[in-house]
Amino acid sequence: MDSAPSLETVLVALNALYRNPDTTGKEKASVWLGELQKSVYAWQISDQLLQLNQDIESCYFAAQTMRTKIQYAFHELPAASHQSLRDSLLNHATRISEETPPVIETQLCLAVADLSLQMATWKDPVPELIQKFGQNPQQWNFLLELLTVLPEEINSRSLRLGANRRAEITDELVKASPMMLQLLIAVLETKREDVRVGAKVFRCLSSWLTANAVPQENIIGTPLVAALFQVMMDRESPSNIHEAVTDCLCSALYIVEDLDKNGALAQELFQGVMALPDAYHLSVAYEDMDKTVNYCRIFTEMAESFLEVIVNTPNTGFGDLRTLELLLMCVGHHQYEVADITFNFWYRLSEALYQRNAQPLNETFKPYIQRLIVALCCQCQFDSDHEGIAESTDEFVDFRSRVSELIKDVVFITDSSCCFIQMFENLKNQSADASWDTSEAALFIMCAVAKNILPDDNEIVPQVLNAVLQLPESTHIALRYTSILLVGELSDWIEKHPEFLGELTSCTSLLVVISWSSRICSCILKYIIN
Structure with a gap:
């Protein structure tokens, strides 16, 4: 132009x-x-x-x-x-x-x-902006939005700010944070009934917390922290405010991982979160899935922030193992999407315990991991009216795959053989009228740990194989399919026990042969030739 x-x-x-x-x-x-x-x-x-x-x-x-x-x-x-x-x-x-x-x-x-x-050259813009727009309630929406996006833009790739400039801006925000917090308190008190403004207040606070621009001494004991938990404990809280507060609490819990710097704030947040289980149960009772997910996010964020303390000093201070109870409560929810939120914590916990390699410490966490596996087994159940074999593109199949990977990561804490035996005992104790989906889920969990079973086991694995090989043709195809996968996962054990190969050769179904691992097929061919 x-x-x-x-x-x-x-x-x-x-x-x-x-x-x-x-x-x-x-x-x-x-x-x-x-x-x-x-x-x-x-x-x-x-x-x-x-x-x-x-x-x-x-x-x-x-x-x-x-x-x-x-x-x-x-x-x-x-x-x-x-x-x-x-x-x-x-x-x-x-x-x-x-x-x-x-x-x-x-x-x-x-x-x-x-x-x-x-x-x-524009030094300390926040006080100037608050002074210019904070006097007129008609402009509060604009001011809150501006104060929200400003910390978020610090790390914008488009702006390409240098490290020194980012540090300078963050220092200016820290210095301005008391004034910003006073504005949020004033707006919240004045516009208490305005849902839109309330959500903006909490989103703004979340943005500043994420930017590490609010020192703990400026926020602890303020009406803002109390307001956060009031929203979370009120069943009638509007969904948009509930979500904004959840984001804010997660941002706060994230920064208190540095306990040396934020110990007092961590204590205030810990006490508040520990008062939320009743509110969680109400959200479940009223089938308010969005709020249930919000509570689970908060519980999980707190667990991740206190992970190091939980592992180093379990049941002491912030290492309180009631935090794990909160997560197990979520894993037990009837919707698998809620349980999925907690997975990253369990991965991190297993990694921390594996690195420490201390059996007494593993024993402390063993009951929680056992309960986790049982809960995951329930989460893996198909609907009883499910037909055929689930497609690999199905979201629930993808979730089951993540469950399998998680169990492989954590099972060393409880011992693979114990897990395998526990699932098989559950199978044997099922009533005659139990639906196929409960049996299939137990076999699915057994698949996750089967490769870890020692070849010298001569008690449980033979019973499992006999039960699998004797499944009638009328058995639901999904249960039969998982049974075949379990046989494949037991290939190392079967290779050391050739006496079972004779029984395996009687399973001539093309589906069975294709689904078994190449090692199983190789063993069978050797058995036939000999």
């Missing part, structure tokens, strides 16, 4: 883009406006459009263009223009009201935030 277009020309193009029913005209307008956004003239045009404030479309285009230019082409502006750009943006922002469309508000927030991060 060789010269600056007139404002009227831009408005015509915008009208063609948003209102012209002609597809060809829309495409031409889109291409032309795209070229305008790339040009240096976009700065002035977008500023003029915002001043004109003619309609939603032109204002959104202007705000989005301004944000994009600041983010990707800030180098186009000479340093002498930075001050006027800032003043112009803030002036546009003062005209924002509760009627301003959120998309325009968000783009202006990002434009101001990105400008403050890149404009090194």
